[in-house]
Amino acid sequence: MGEFELISHFFAAAPCAQGGEGVALGIGDDCALLDVPVGEQLAVSTDTLVAGVHFPAVCDPLLLGQRSLAVAASDLAAMGATPIGFTLALTLPEVSADWLQAYADGLNRMARQCQLSLIGGDTTRGPLSITLTVFGRVPAAQALRRGGARPGDLLCVGGELGNAAGALPLVLGERQADAALAQPLLDHYWSPSPQFTLGQLLRGRATAALDISDGLLADCGHIAKASRVALEVNLDQVPVSSALQGFLGHEAAVQAALTGGDDYVLAFTLPPAQLSSLQAQGLATFHVIGRVLEGQGVSLRDGQGQDITPRQRGYQHFRETP
Numbered sequence: 001m002g003e004f005e006l007i008s009h010f011f012a013a014a015p016c017a018q019g020g021e022g023v024a025l026g027i028g029d030d031c032a033l034l035d036v037p038v039g040e041q042l043a044v045s046t047d048t049l050v051a052g053v054h055f056p057a058v059c060d061p062l063l064l065g066q067r068s069l070a071v072a073a074s075d076l077a078a079m080g081a082t083p084i085g086f087t088l089a090l091t092l093p094e095v096s097a098d099w100l101q102a103y104a105d106g107l108n109r110m111a112r113q114c115q116l117s118l119i120g121g122d123t124t125r126g127p128l129s130i131t132l133t134v135f136g137r138v139p140a141a142q143a144l145r146r147g148g149a150r151p152g153d154l155l156c157v158g159g160e161l162g163n164a165a166g167a168l169p170l171v172l173g174e175r176q177a178d179a180a181l182a183q184p185l186l187d188h189y190w191s192p193s194p195q196f197t198l199g200q201l202l203r204g205r206a207t208a209a210l211d212i213s214d215g216l217l218a219d220c221g222h223i224a225k226a227s228r229v230a231l232e233v234n235l236d237q238v239p240v241s242s243a244l245q246g247f248l249g250h251e252a253a254v255q256a257a258l259t260g261g262d263d264y265v266l267a268f269t270l271p272p273a274q275l276s277s278l279q280a281q282g283l284a285t286f287h288v289i290g291r292v293l294e295g296q297g298v299s300l301r302d303g304q305g306q307d308i309t310p311r312q313r314g315y316q317h318f319r320e321t322p
Contacts, residue, residue: 006095006123010104011088016111017118022084022137025119032119034084036137043136043143045075051128056172061099063190064130065106070192071213072132073114074264077199078211080144081136083114088121089131114194144202144209149227149269153207155290158195158266160241161216163188165260166248177247184243192264201281202268209268215259217310220267220298227269230295233258236303237289258300259310 011017012027019026025033036042049068051057069086076083088107111118116134167185169175176182195211202209208227212219217233224231238257245253269292270278278286290301300309 006100007121010100011118011121014104014108014111014118016108016116020085020115020117023117023119026085026117027120032085032087034119034135039140040137041140041143043076043079043081043138044133045072045079046131046133047072047075048129048131057128059171060190061103062106062109065103065108066110066191067106067189068130069107069110069114069116069132069134070194071262071264072134073110073116074192074194074211074213076134076136077194077196078144078209078266079136079138080142080199080203080209081138081196082200083116083196084135084137085117085119086111086132086134087119089133090121090123091126091129092123093126093128110191114196139203142203144199144206144268145226146208146210146223147226149208149223149229149231149292150271151229151292151294153269153271153292154275154288155220155231155233155292156268156270156286156288157212157216157239158198158268159263159285159287160239160244160257161212161263161265162244162253162255162257162260163241164192164262164264165215165256166244166253168260181243181247184241185247189262192262194264195266198266198283198286201278201283202266202270205274205278206268206270209266212261212263212265212267214261216263216267217258217298217300223267223269224296224298227292228296230293231269231290231298232293233290233298233300235300235308237287239287239289 017027022035024035055064163185167189170182170186171189208223210219220231240253240257299307302308
């Protein structure tokens with residue numbers, strides 16, 4: 001099967017490739033064309049996932065299809081954007097019709113969940129890697145950014161943390177567990193849910209935001225640096241699921257919540273005056289976990305207010321050696 005047959009059979013014919021709101025022209029020409037309403041801006045983000053780095057080289061392609069789009073789409077949610085479409089650049093070591101069909105099915109499931117249309121891309125031969133570029137729209141000057149946190153703001157997260165990091169031993173086949181503990185963790189790893197509703201509600205409310213991909217403490221550091229403030233995290237307020245604690249034990253579960261990656265929930269700063277307004281939206285999943293202070297960096301405090309900030313704060317691809 002040649003490149004163009006592959007694209008036509010597995011991707012161009014998929015339901016998610018049939019256009020949607022904001023897509024003037026999708027797959028089939030040299031470029032896609034997107035319509036952005038007057039007074040709105042285009043939000044664009046690219047993610048690359050490499051076999052053996054971001055996912056096991058041998059895994060269920062349907063689950064991989066779901067995960068690969070979800071982690072890219074989460075960046076749109078973090079900016080408060082409304083989703084429009086995405087492109088897919090797929091590098092394959094070989095052509096397997098069964099693998100491609102399952103991957104396309106998983107991709108389509110997540111695309112429909114996120115209301116994203118597949119609008120183009122590329123295929124080539126090589127070691128398995130997946131690059132997705134996602135497009136969304138946001139009212140001008142209302143995009144959520146990392147650089148607006150102010151002293152006195154509350155630090156919040158959009159849900160429980162650490163589940164995907166806790167799932168990693170299960171994903172890699174290093175451990176097993178009863179389905180009641182394992183399945184919630186595996187679901188979070190393979191099918192994270194970009195928080196579009198929360199992101200859009202935060203427009204005009206939150207002062208800064210991002211999605212947690214490399215670990216809570218590490219990613220909060222990005223907000224602190226961009227905003228030129230200090231963030232203080234209260235350990236006792238960090239939300240950890242019962243499944244994660246049952247699987248790893250309390251201490252390891254808390255460590256996963258603080259420094260484990262792949263959560264894809266939003267971390268954001270919120271003026272106290274906005275708290276009741278956001279709570280009135282009925283979002284039971286967001287939690288206040290700390291505050292913004294004068295200064296710089298990120299600190300972790302225990303129940304007695306003692307600084308217990310760990311040296312290892314999250315995942316880095318290119319870590320400097322001492």
